[in-house]
Every structure is written in structure tokens, then in C-alpha cells.
Amino acid sequence: MAESTTILLVPGAWHSPDCYDLVAQQLEVAGYKTDKVHLPSFSPLNHHLDFEADVSQIRKQIESACNQGQKVIVVAHSYGGIPSNEAIKGLDLKTREQSGLPGGVSHLFFCCSFIIAEGQSLISAFGGNDLPWFMISEDRLEVKPATPDEIFYNDCSQTQVDSAIAALGPHSYQVFHSRCTYAAWKDVPSTYLYCLRDAAIPISVQEKMVKETAEGFGVATQVVDASHSPFLSKPEETALAIRRSAGEDI
Incomplete structure (x- = not known):
């Protein structure tokens, strides 16, 4: 099973896809192919006004696999969950099979990603307000996190924190306002x-998205005692969770 499965790793805002390296290593040892997405809205030469470039890049790599x-x-x-949902449209396994196309x-x-309904954006999911730790440029094109050590890495070692912060980059702020037109979690096992x-x-927001937004769509859940960056602080547990989602009984 593993050798016929590619695990596509999509980072969140401000992060290089290299943040997944510890998890990718675990998955590859278990026999899976992995691929990492570098989001165009991460540390761009010119900031993007919507998430279309991110959607396109994710979709391109899905189609390649x-x-x-x-x-x-x-x-x-x-x-990363927001453009990923949009990118999956028409590329799910069932639709590809019905069209006589390989893979899917x-x-x-x-x-710890966003589950939002069609017509919603990251900002609208928070009630339309910027979060207090968003550092937004005057032209409202760029956003940085004010306190990443506390927000992203509160269970990591100091060495991990220092390395992770050094790898962060600015993000295109306007992508947070792009509205989804497709909710893949309604069609794809999740x-x-x-x-x-x-x-x-926060865990209360995570639970609300699963239990309210995605109510009735059978989203499975797993739990890890970790911060916003389990791929750094708990890479083994994160990799095992992904493998279980692939159908392994472990």
C-alpha cells in the first residue's frame, strides 16, 4: 500500500516546506513517497493578492502524483488547509476513477488546520478580525507573526525554536481573505x-470546526499532546497519525 501512496505535505503560513522534514523521513522509512509544497505566498518577491498561486501549485503537484x-x-x-481544499476539486480518487484517469x-x-465552508476565508473564520499577533504592513500586503515562539512552538526545545524562527519568512497577507469555492472534506475521507x-x-476552535462546521461528514480525529507545530515537537506521533489515516493498523 505504502509504495502506491504519495503523501503531499503542505505547510502553513510563514513556513518553508522543510518544516516537515522530520515527518517526511519517518514516512519514507515506512515506504511512502513524499512531496513537499513551497507555497508561492511564502516569502515572495512580490506579494500575492489572493490564494490562486498557492492553489495552482498544490494542484500541480497533486496532478503529477x-x-x-x-x-x-x-x-x-x-x-495550508484552505488552498489545499480548493486545489483538490475534481482530483479526488472517485472522480478520477469515474473519468478513467489514474490516481487521485x-x-x-x-x-491543526482550517476546516471552513464554501464562501469562507481564513479571516472570516475568525469573525472577520485580524488576530492580535498579526504584524501587517502599512500597505496590507505582508504579514508576519509577532510572537512565533509562543504561538507556534510553545512545546519545542530552545534549539528547535531558534532554528524554526530563523526559517520563517513573510507571508502575503491578502491570501487570508481569499474565499473557498470548494470544501474537499465533503467529498474526500478526512x-x-x-x-x-x-x-x-486553540483546541476549542479545532473542535468547533470538526464538530460544527464539518458535522455529518464523518471527519475522523486523532489527538497529539503538542503545540501548533507537531511536525517539530512530535514528529514520530505525527507520522504515525498520518500512516493511520492511510489505513495502517498501528
């Missing part, structure tokens, strides 16, 4: 990884 006959598990962290997205794995110590998306 599908065309090799691979089942694709999309692992999305934080903001077999599972969507939310790593798993949500609850992160109990998350200071960016």
Missing part, C-alpha cells in the same frame, strides 16, 4: 489531528 498512478494523501497544516486524492489530513497545546488555533 496522480498521473504516476499514485493515491495522494494531502497533509495540510494551518493556513484518497485522503485529506488536517494538521482526518483531523487535534493538537492540545496549540496557541494559534
Whole structure:
């Protein structure tokens, strides 16, 4: 099973896809192929006004794996879940099979990510207000996190925190206002990884998205006692959770 599955790793805002390296190593040892997405809205030369470039990049990499006959598990962290949902439209396994095409997205794995309905954006999911730790440029094109050590890495070692902060980059702010037109979790089997110590998306908000927004769509849940960055603080547990979502009995 593993060799026929590609796990596509989509980071959240401000993060390079290299943040997934510890998890990717675990998955590759278990026999899976992995691929990482560099979001165009992360540290761009010119800031993007919507999430279309992110959607396009994710979709391109999904299609590449599908065309090799691979089942694709999309692992999305934080903001990454929003363009990932949009990118999956028409690329799920069932639709591809019905069209006589190889491969397809077999599972969507939310790593303390956003589950939002059609017509919603990241900002609207928070009631239309910027979060207090958003540092937004005067032209409202760029956003940085004010206290990443507290918000993203509150259970990491100081060495991990220093390394992670050094790897952060500015993000295109306006992508947070892009509204989804498709909710992949309605059509694709999905798993949500609850992160109990998350200071960016508190566990109460995570649970509300799963139990209210996605009510009735059978989103499975797993739990890790970690911050907003379980791929750094709990890479083994995160990799095992992803493998379970792939159907492994472990």
C-alpha cells in the first residue's frame, strides 16, 4: 500500500516546506513517497493578492502524483488547509476513477488546520478580525507573526525554536481573505489531528470546526499532546497519525 501512496505535505503560513522534514523521513522509512509544497505566498518577491498561486501549485503537484498512478494523501497544516481544499476539486480518487484517469486524492489530513465552508476565508473564520499577533504592513500586503515562539512552538526545545524562527519568512497577507469555492472534506475521507497545546488555533476552535462546521461528514480525529507545530515537537506521533489515516493498523 505504502509504495502506491504519495503523501503531499503542505505547510502553513510563514513556513518553508522543510518544516516537515522530520515527518517526511519517518514516512519514507515506512515506504511512502513524499512531496513537499513551497507555497508561492511564502516569502515572495512580490506579494500575492489572493490564494490562486498557492492553489495552482498544490494542484500541480497533486496532478503529477496522480498521473504516476499514485493515491495522494494531502497533509495540510494551518493556513495550508484552505488552498489545499480548493486545489483538490475534481482530483479526488472517485472522480478520477469515474473519468478513467489514474490516481487521485484518497485522503485529506488536517494538521491543526482550517476546516471552513464554501464562501469562507481564513479571516472570516475568525469573525472577520485580524488576530492580535498579526504584524501587517502599512500597505496590507505582508504579514508576519509577532510572537512565533509562543504561538507556534510553545512545546519545542530552545534549539528547535531558534532554528524554526530563523526559517520563517513573510507571508502575503491578502491570501487570508481569499474565499473557498470548494470544501474537499465533503467529498474526500478526512482526518483531523487535534493538537492540545496549540496557541494559534486553540483546541476549542479545532473542535468547533470538526464538530460544527464539518458535522455529518464523518471527519475522523486523532489527538497529539503538542503545540501548533507537531511536525517539530512530535514528529514520530505525527507520522504515525498520518500512516493511520492511510489505513495502517498501528
